[in-house]
Amino acid sequence: MNKQEIIQADQDYFMNVFGPRFPIVLEKGEGVYLYDNEGKKYLDFTAGIAVNALGYNYPEFSEALKKQVTNLIHASNLYYYDVQAKLSRLLIENSYADKVFYSNSGAEANEGAIKLAKKYFKEKGEEKYEIITALNSFHGRTLVTLAATGQSKYQKPYAPIPTGFKHVPYNDLEAIRDAITDNTAAVMVEPIQGEGGVNPATQEYMQGLRELCNQEGILLIFDEIQTGIGRTGSLFAYEEYGVEPDILTLAKALGNGVPIGAFLAKDEVAQAFKPGDHGSTFGGNPLACQAAYTTLNIILNNKILDNVKDVGSYFYNRLSDLKEKYDFIKDLRGMGLILGLELEIEAKDIVNKVIDNGILVLTAGKNVLRFLPPLVITIEDVDKVIGVLEEIFSEKI
Numbered sequence: 001m002n003k004q005e006i007i008q009a010d011q012d013y014f015m016n017v018f019g020p021r022f023p024i025v026l027e028k029g030e031g032v033y034l035y036d037n038e039g040k041k042y043l044d045f046t047a048g049i050a051v052n053a054l055g056y057n058y059p060e061f062s063e064a065l066k067k068q069v070t071n072l073i074h075a076s077n078l079y080y081y082d083v084q085a086k087l088s089r090l091l092i093e094n095s096y097a098d099k100v101f102y103s104n105s106g107a108e109a110n111e112g113a114i115k116l117a118k119k120y121f122k123e124k125g126e127e128k129y130e131i132i133t134a135l136n137s138f139h140g141r142t143l144v145t146l147a148a149t150g151q152s153k154y155q156k157p158y159a160p161i162p163t164g165f166k167h168v169p170y171n172d173l174e175a176i177r178d179a180i181t182d183n184t185a186a187v188m189v190e191p192i193q194g195e196g197g198v199n200p201a202t203q204e205y206m207q208g209l210r211e212l213c214n215q216e217g218i219l220l221i222f223d224e225i226q227t228g229i230g231r232t233g234s235l236f237a238y239e240e241y242g243v244e245p246d247i248l249t250l251a252k253a254l255g256n257g258v259p260i261g262a263f264l265a266k267d268e269v270a271q272a273f274k275p276g277d278h279g280s281t282f283g284g285n286p287l288a289c290q291a292a293y294t295t296l297n298i299i300l301n302n303k304i305l306d307n308v309k310d311v312g313s314y315f316y317n318r319l320s321d322l323k324e325k326y327d328f329i330k331d332l333r334g335m336g337l338i339l340g341l342e343l344e345i346e347a348k349d350i351v352n353k354v355i356d357n358g359i360l361v362l363t364a365g366k367n368v369l370r371f372l373p374p375l376v377i378t379i380e381d382v383d384k385v386i387g388v389l390e391e392i393f394s395e396k397i
């Protein structure tokens, strides 16, 4: 099909939840570039929304997956798999946690984390089931995770939604303290709010949350679906703060594009799950586990975290220069390679102009330009993006 036919077929046959998309038909990826079906090339600073940590067709990754596809894709969790065992060991050895469970998406990882928190208190015979989350958070699109999400626009179309969630302002410890009742089971936050506008938690907030949850005997859940797997320059964002959660959720970059999510916990919490309490047909199948195992090994062995730190701070400084220069740039936020530029103008207009120049970038909300490039980008790639932004911004004044 040609471009027009493809877009027409989408309108004819696909449920219209995404609205009109960017009019680009992507066909192939190589390195940090995507190619459309008319041969046009795009420098990708979206990484499939923080998913493609290694960019496209990373040789070691492609080889491992090709081999896994011919060996075994799926055969259910009734049996054991070498690659699943190796992935579990690698994740546990490189995190604070003792146990892991695999899901197929971020929302499902959060659902599992919420179930585990509730089961933990059921086991103890305590009536604790409420979860406190932050305003402007994003935790997923299933009914429970949209109830957890602190943005009413996602909830309104589905009222009545599952109960048991309270939303309070982010980076506000007092608000959490005030919201805790005898029925509170957990506090769930993103170390950096991604969809909500690239809002990093402060050091005091993260430390305070840990102390508060300890004092109150409730669980702390970090949703690291966007910040995990190297995005901040550490394997997990909680390491940047030196604050460990009780339950950690992952997805996006974990499989470098192959759908896999996970939630992790210490033994004390994980033991609340007994046989039959949770499960998944696809979750942690050999293909997904091979993708995650290979991605993690590459990130840990090929100095990818050093690259995130170096190129991330270079990118931050260049964006900071732009902010100094242009009054309509209100704020620059983020860490490593999750960066947001808050504008006084609509971010969407800038995104469209950037695309015209052959570069893909994201928004977060109305006014924030969001950058989530593959973790393997170079300083030269950053210079290209800064050059294009500079050109577009200079026309605005």
Ligand SMILES: *Cc1c(COP(=O)(O)O)cnc(C)c1O
Residues within 6 Å of the ligand: 105, 106, 107, 108, 110, 138, 139, 140, 141, 190, 194, 195, 223, 224, 225, 226, 251, 252
């Ligand atoms: C993307 C995201 C989710 C949802 O993940 P899906 O795979 O789309 O279900 C949840 N939490 C955060 C922080 C996310 O960025």
